[in-house]
Amino acid sequence: MQVGVIMGGISAEKEVSVNTGKQIIENLNKDKYEIVPILINNKYDFIDSVKSIQFVFIALHGKFGEDGRIQAILESLGVPYSGCGVLASALCMDKNLSKKLFASEGIKTPKWIIVKDENKIDYSIIDNIGYPIIVKPNSGGSSIGTIIAYSREEVKDGVCEALKYDNEIVIEEYIKGEEITCPILNGEVLPVISINPKSEFFNYSSKYDNGGAEEKIIELPIAIREKVEQISLKCWNTFKLKVYARIDMIIKDEEVYVLEINTLPGMTENSLFPKSANAYGLNFSQLLDKIIQYSLIE
Known part of the structure; x- marks a missing residue:
């Protein structure tokens, strides 16, 4: 079967995407698949390349990758692709x-507000939530444009910086606890990974620099593990996820808070999802095959 691997893209995460794409290509089973690398540099330069492809493996991150738009284009062309569909991605x-x-389904998530203008920030709400506080783009990943703010001045500076990447900014409660991530493959929760970043939070350098964070498979206490698995599957069903996704959480005082859902998690050999799959018994090549x-099937 001919498999096109789409990578690159137009988001701030292009470099991460290219690395993901290269490692997917390197680890796909060459005996089973004819692999076609497809590098995207603008929104539509890939269309002719995929029209005759039997299957597309999406190795994109950020806008025009995780937001449902490329999935919609591939569906309109009748080309099967990896991962979640248009609605779940968006x-x-x-x-x-x-x-x-999350809130409507009774899933705990840090308190937040949305800001669109650095001159129209309701600091009274932020002061009530308390400092420090997270400032980040509403639609983005890899913690690009994300900071921890300790004062009103830092909040405003953070909003100004985040507005370079998005026109809506999330200002979110900072919860100090144990950060974990829960990969799910075809509706089954894989081994949980604990993330202990060297910095204050799991920022870009923590994610991609060597030694930026300690990431290890953990066995949670039974009660917490059951709660984490229940919440993960509730997210899977509520958001109509399929094939694979990764859910990021914080555990504090035995409460579980969901931070976000990644529908196209990093897929290099050192990424969180392949690490979890390996602990489950699937090497990288087998994971890609699954x-x-x-x-x-979907």
């Missing part, structure tokens, strides 16, 4: 909408 990319859905298999 919902999970929008942190504000995601958090509203993703293709489950995507074609």
